[in-house]
Amino acid sequence: DSGVTQTPKHLITATGQRVTLRCSPRSGDLSVYWYQQSLDQGLQFLIQYYNGEERAKGNILERFSAQQFPDLHSELNLSSLELGDSALYFCASSEGGASNQPQHFGDGTRLSIL
Amino acid sequence: AQTVTQSQPEMSVQEAETVTLSCTYDTSESNYYLFWYKQPPSRQMILVIRQEAYKQQNATENRFSVNFQKAAKSFSLKISDSQLGDTAMYFCAFTDYGGATNKLIFGTGTLLAVQP
Numbered sequence: 001d002s003g004v005t006q007t008p009k010h011l012i013t014a015t016g017q018r019v020t021l022r023c024s025p026r027s028g029d030l031s032v033y034w035y036q037q038s039l040d041q042g043l044q045f046l047i048q049y050y051n052g053e054e055r056a057k058g059n060i061l062e063r064f065s066a067q068q069f070p071d072l073h074s075e076l077n078l079s080s081l082e083l084g085d086s087a088l089y090f091c092a093s094s095e096g097g098a099s100n101q102p103q104h105f106g107d108g109t110r111l112s113i114l
Numbered sequence: 115a116q117t118v119t120q121s122q123p124e125m126s127v128q129e130a131e132t133v134t135l136s137c138t139y140d141t142s143e144s145n146y147y148l149f150w151y152k153q154p155p156s157r158q159m160i161l162v163i164r165q166e167a168y169k170q171q172n173a174t175e176n177r178f179s180v181n182f183q184k185a186a187k188s189f190s191l192k193i194s195d196s197q198l199g200d201t202a203m204y205f206c207a208f209t210d211y212g213g214a215t216n217k218l219i220f221g222t223g224t225l226l227a228v229q230p
Contacts, residue, residue, distance in 0.1 A: 002158070042220060043223075045218060056217055
């Protein structure tokens with residue numbers, strides 16, 4: 001158990017809809033990262049937050065947004081969903097934002113778009 | 115831009131034998147970190163081992179060890195005494211040292227099957 005909690009584990013929805021994925025980091029971790037794992041694109045970094053502030057953006061679509069709340073949990077919002085958004089979405093957390101601190105991954109949310 | 119390449123999509127090994135998974139990367143940075151993550155059928159992402167680029171000594175974690183060749187930009191993973199539980203997808207990953215973000219850049223993965 002990594003200590004990172006992601007909900008829900010599975011999500012099935014239709015094109016054009018909007019969903020919210022939730023992540024609770026390990027106790028004490030200030031950084032949260034979101035990654036997308038798909039057959040087409042592999043594992044890609046989407047966005048990072050550190051102590052409530054956006055730290056870095058990767059290949060995140062404009063239809064996607066995220067935030068980190070004062071209690072440090074994070075949400076990833078996906079809107080106007082397309083078939084290609086079907087993927088496994090991982091959240092990871094680390095103690096700080098330094099590269100020598102390992103990232104601990106949650107079990108992921110499997111998103112299926114019908 | 116940094117890239118990570120894993121040229122072996124699939125590999126197979128007999129139980130108790132040794133297998134080596136390959137990874138090459140490209141970067142202009144001199145300081146960075148390299149990782150191997152394991153993703154079993156349960157989908158979890160599990161950190162197997164990590165290497166700091168400024169350390170010449172190869173990292174070792176029990177049956178897992180790496181061969182880090184900085185000049186060649188190569189970072190292979192050796193699994194000794196393979197066990198059935200080692201069956202998984204293995205991802206090589208890279209991150210900058212001291213950059214604005216420590217996002218991970220992943221390779222495409224190698225699917226390892228350990229045969230009984």
